[in-house]
Amino acid sequence: MQYISTRNKKNKVSGTEAVVKGLSDEGGLFVPEEFPRLALEEIENLCELDYPSRSAEIIGKFMPELKEKLDSFTEKAYSRFDGDAAPLVKIDDNLYILELWHGPTHAFKDIALTLLPYLMTGSKEQLGHKEKTLILVATSGDTGKAALEGFKDVDGTDVIVFYPQDGVSQMQKLQMTTTTGGNVKVFGINGNFDDAQTAVKKIFTDKETADIIAKYGYNLSSANSINWGRLVPQIAYYFSSYCDMLSGGQIKLGDKVNFCVPSGNFGNILAGYYAKQMGLPVNMLICASNRNNVLTDFISGGEYSVKREFYKTTSPSMDILISSNLERLLFELSGRNDALIAERMEKLKSDGIYSITESELAEMQKSFYAGCAEEDTVFNTVGEYFDEYGYVLDTHTSVAASVYAEYVAATGDETPTVIVSTASPYKFVDDVLAALGEKAGKTTQASLKKLEDLSAMPIPETLGGLFSMPILHKDVIDKSGAKDAVISYCKK
Numbered sequence: 075m076q077y078i079s080t081r082n083k084k085n086k087v088s089g090t091e092a093v094v095k096g097l098s099d100e101g102g103l104f105v106p107e108e109f110p111r112l113a114l115e116e117i118e119n120l121c122e123l124d125y126p127s128r129s130a131e132i133i134g135k136f137m138p139e140l141k142e143k144l145d146s147f148t149e150k151a152y153s154r155f156d157g158d159a160a161p162l163v164k165i166d167d168n169l170y171i172l173e174l175w176h177g178p179t180h181a182f183k184d185i186a187l188t189l190l191p192y193l194m195t196g197s198k199e200q201l202g203h204k205e206k207t208l209i210l211v212a213t214s215g216d217t218g219k220a221a222l223e224g225f226k227d228v229d230g231t232d233v234i235v236f237y238p239q240d241g242v243s244q245m246q247k248l249q250m251t252t253t254t255g256g257n258v259k260v261f262g263i264n265g266n267f268d269d270a271q272t273a274v275k276k277i278f279t280d281k282e283t284a285d286i287i288a289k290y291g292y293n294l295s296s297a298n299s300i301n302w303g304r305l306v307p308q309i310a311y312y313f314s315s316y317c318d319m320l321s322g323g324q325i326k327l328g329d330k331v332n333f334c335v336p337s338g339n340f341g342n343i344l345a346g347y348y349a350k351q352m353g354l355p356v357n358m359l360i361c362a363s364n365r366n367n368v369l370t371d372f373i374s375g376g377e378y379s380v381k382r383e384f385y386k387t388t389s390p391s392m393d394i395l396i397s398s399n400l401e402r403l404l405f406e407l408s409g410r411n412d413a414l415i416a417e418r419m420e421k422l423k424s425d426g427i428y429s430i431t432e433s434e435l436a437e438m439q440k441s442f443y444a445g446c447a448e449e450d451t452v453f454n455t456v457g458e459y460f461d462e463y464g465y466v467l468d469t470h471t472s473v474a475a476s477v478y479a480e481y482v483a484a485t486g487d488e489t490p491t492v493i494v495s496t497a498s499p500y501k502f503v504d505d506v507l508a509a510l511g512e513k514a515g516k517t518t519q520a521s522l523k524k525l526e527d528l529s530a531m532p533i534p535e536t537l538g539g540l541f542s543m544p545i546l547h548k549d550v551i552d553k554s555g556a557k558d559a560v561i562s563y564c565k566k
């Protein structure tokens with residue numbers, strides 16, 4: 075299977091090249107030349123498999139070059155989860171929660187980032203690339219730790235993470251600075267997330283750095299969510315949750331279901347749209363945003379505008395104005411018009427705004443519904459789910475649950491619905507406690523204990539154990555020092 079760029083269809087690469095390159099040369103994103111289709115019987119056959127095998131089947135359709143190895147890749151990646159990697163929990167009639175946070179860092183990014191290292195090394199091997207890969211990550215919290223956990227001790231790859239020294243939560247900082255592994259390095263940056271991101275982008279485009287690190291046998295790459303290798307593992311859990319409903323006798327083969335997804339960079343929900351393109355019986359994809367509701371306005375009205383205020387919310391992983399993966403949806407809606415996509419992305423960069431046509435909007439609204447939730451609603455919904463179902467939502471998932479309630483009120487739709495849950499409530503423990511009407515503990519540890527007593531759900535070992543782990547990464551640098559830090563790392 076070939077991949078083409080959203081901004082120039084003539085740029086074609088294989089799936090393995092798409093994973094290794096990350097981004098097309100002219101700045102577009104790689105998409106499959108066409109989507110593989112699964113007949114209903116094939117979906118039914120998936121149900122007999124466990125999650126790693128279901129995942130390998132789906133990914134194999136997109137990356138046939140790696141087909142022989144995928145079972146062992148997914149087996150290894152998902153053995154790092156506590157139990158099933160993507161368990162579906164039924165909480166009410168026609169209402170399910172897909173828990174994607176049982177991985178090493180307790181957010182849904184683990185699903186892709188535990189597997190990406192295998193896809194990347196497998197791709198390099200298939201292409202005959204011998205260089206070591208140095209993954210650079212700028213993070214506002216979740217991605218950094220997920221990348222560290224995914225890539226640590228993986229042969230032929232190293233990872234360096236830059237985080238804003240004072241811009242991440244206590245828990246997120248501890249998660250990163252205690253990371254073990256001989257091929258990882260973590261730097262605090264004096265500055266905010268944008269400073270970290272700018273420093274990393276500068277290194278990526280700096281020819282001199284590339285030349286110097288090439289002498290030490292390294293190539294640079296990135297692990298952010300526009301890489302095809304981060305998107306493709308996410309398609310699998312849409313199929314898997316459908317199988318779980320089927321196996322449980324809750325739906326019949328061919329029945330449609332809804333998915334409601336807490337969205338930021340639009341990678342998670344886009345994977346659901348791709349599953350639908352592949353033949354999964356999906357009714358509506360409900361795109362849930364917090365106060366940063368640029369996607370809600372776009373899906374409702376067809377105009378994308380970043381000329382708006384940016385809010386910091388209690389669902390920080392969704393605080394985003396430019397949803398990079400939306401470009402891939404636009405490509406499909408426009409009938410794969412690469413010139414038009416290039417033009418709109420240029421317009422977004424220069425004017426901060428673009429619009430789609432009426433017919434594109436109508437096409438989008440056949441598959442997508444969008445809504446947003448204010449902070450007080452998000453908090454109330456955490457309380458309501460606990461009272462009604464005895465289930466504790468994290469703040470991101472609560473955004474989705476809030477928007478789902480609004481969707482049902484607006485449409486009366488009774489289609490079985492899966493709320494995609496993206497983080498463990500323990501990861502955002504103080505806000506979750508506040509939403510449940512409880513005071514935070516004196517320390518984060520005390521807060522964890524409090525939530526454990528309340529929810530009767532055990533504290534994940536990897537979070538509870540952080541407080542007794544040695545801090546291994548203490549370096550803090552100015553953003554101007556990032557380049558030297560990278561070069562010194564390669565020299566070692």
Ligand SMILES: *Cc1c(COP(=O)(O)O)cnc(C)c1O
Pocket residue numbers: 181182183216299336337338339340341342343391392470496497
């Ligand atoms: C990254 C993230 C999201 C947003 O997912 P996108 O794919 O960027 O839309 C939602 N919730 C949590 C907890 C996340 O870490």
